[in-house]
Amino acid sequence: MAMIEQYKQLLKDFVAFQSVSTDTQFQPEIQKTVAWLQRVFGQNGFSVRIITGYDNPLVIASFVYDPALETVLIYGHYDVQPAKVDEGWASDPFTLTEMNRRLVGRGAIDNKGQVLVHMVNVFEHIKSKTLGYNVKFMIEGNEETGSPLLEQFIASNSALLAADFVLISDGEISGGKPNIEVGFRGGLNSVLTVKTSTTDLHSGLYGHSVPNAIHELSKVCADLYDANNRIVVPGFYDDVDSVSDDVKKANQAIPFSLEEHKRISGAKILLTEPGIDFYTQVGLLPAIEVTTIVGGYMGQGFRNGIPATATAKINFRLVARQNPTKIAKAFEKYVRSILPAYVDFTFEFKTPYNASKIDTKNKYVERAQKVLEVAYGSTPIYKYVGGGLPMVNSFEKALKIPSVLVPLANEDCAMHAANENFALTNVEQALRFSALFLGK
Ligand SMILES: [Zn+2]
Structure with missing residues (x-):
């Protein structure tokens, strides 16, 4: 089966679980999602541990391919925001539906669809014996409630999570070019x-x-x-801190279309501070x-x-x-x-x-930059993100390893809203990036 077909099949199963973490009535669905992940990883040769005692269970799946290789820790989350069809969905939010070259469903990009990009590529590399790293997946179930116990879990499980770097794909691509995320708001x-x-x-x-x-x-x-x-x-x-001129200049160089912004947001005006561009406003203020x-x-x-x-x-x-x-x-x-x-x-x-700032001066980010350039055919943008990703601070503090943050979703993905979707063009680019990045 072509990789994209395999991807769609698995995403359909993954999205069907109503793994909403913000409402305790969905506990049975959370348990089903965890069991499904355990089965999928197990079928692909991973050793899997389900960690309880830190709110919703964490799934830790590891595959040692060659002890001589470095290890990547891939973070993702299986929990999703609530969704009801009468909130404006064109179809049932928990039935993955393909329309207008988009995969539509709750979790299509946040974060099931994005972490799954890496999962299917790792599975494929295992089969073809082309994996470039040993791999650990850590997939949690409380991201949408602020991951309250994750810092504690990471701090007390540094041996279990030991790796050379972290890879996270949990955001949107801005400016029509691939992105590497370098900062998050607190x-x-x-x-x-x-x-x-x-x-x-x-x-x-x-x-x-x-x-x-x-x-x-x-x-x-x-x-x-x-x-x-x-x-x-x-x-x-x-x-x-006042934003440095270099950062301002770099942000102003990111392609930004006011018309496109209005189209995506539906808002009729951009309300930034005088003289402040969109990316500086949401990323650094x-x-x-x-x-x-x-x-x-x-x-x-x-x-x-x-x-x-x-x-x-x-x-x-x-x-x-x-x-x-x-x-x-x-x-x-x-x-x-x-x-x-x-x-x-x-x-x-x-x-x-707290807010986080990502170190980009390491070989993992350099590799990501090169691979993104090949996979997307254009030079990546370094982006300050308005959202938060507090676990990056925990990885740095407790595991002392850098994070590589490469978002894969389309900018009009409707994260947290009705008709959340992963555009197929972006899925294809994402699969290409992940295949190259995780391969030899
Ligand atoms: Zn979210």
């Missing part, structure tokens, strides 16, 4: 709840005489950025995004109650030396300064993690 998640009365109050009997929780919460959420698109929280930029607001009556018709409470979920993306816990404290202080004394509030934050 961040944290938080929940802000305001309370203005003990119970919702009749808007006829009380309207315009009592505070309204939604109005008060909106005061915080509405003005997080000033006229220059800078975050207004005092102290927020204290530990943000911090952000605060209110991602959820809940309050008041959401049922049919109208209840006309003045809400007593309202809640916002707020996501922070941080850079450089910004300390997530310090930022959370600064934000809480800011909220206190904005809200009037008659408003009570609680502010909780979770999963703080």
Whole structure:
């Protein structure tokens, strides 16, 4: 069977598991996914260990081909974001569907489809005796919940994970050229709840005489950025390094089409800081995004109650030396300064993690660069990524090995959204890269 057919077949099986880690009702599906991975690796000659005790099980599969060769540790995750067909999917999200030369399904690129590119190539190299490295796969099940116990697992299992370098493919390709990722933002998640009365109050009997929780919460959420698109929280930029001219120049050289950006995002405007290009803004500068607001009556018709409470979920993306816990404290202080004394509030934050910077001066990144050039027919871009990948810090700290980060997904892959997809052109390029990179 041609490799692409084998790939599609395995991806269909992999995507069919609803391995959603953000909701405990999917636990049976998580278990099924792990059993499937164990079987697939076992059938291809790997020795497999299923590690429990660190939240969802981790799958560690290793294949020693020749002790004289170096070892690559390939990281991936089998858990996915939730998906429901009525969220705008053209077909059932857990049935891999091929349409318009795209493989569509939850996990098609995040991350089942990407880690599978490396799996099928390693399997093929084993069969044809052309593997260039000994290989360990580490596939976890809590990436979408922030991998809370992964750092601890890596730190206490350095012998099991021992390798010469890490290979990770878990992102999108920007600028129409292959990418090597060189930095990731840190961040944290938080929940802000305001309370203005003990119970919702009749808007006829009380309207315009009592505070309204939604109005008060909106005061915080509405003005997080000033006229220059800078975050207004005092102290927020204290530990943000200014971006060097070299990095700015390199980012400005990455092909960027405003029209294409509008097409992919559906947004009508680019809201970067004055004079800052898109890649510098999302890769090297911090952000605060209110991602959820809940309050008041959401049922049919109208209840006309003045809400007593309202809640916002707020996501922070941080850079450089910004300390997530310090930022959370600064934000809480800011909220206190904005809200009037008659408003009570609680502010909780979770999963703080630091930004990461990737060392690119090593032979593994050099090899990736050369192979990408051959596989894609153009010179790779070194890219600062807006998202986070905190385990890179753990690999560096605990295993003392470098990471090579090569994203494989198309830029319009709809990660975390409806109709997540892996464009077949990108699948073909990805398979070519992986075959060359992992071969002799
Ligand atoms: Zn994800």
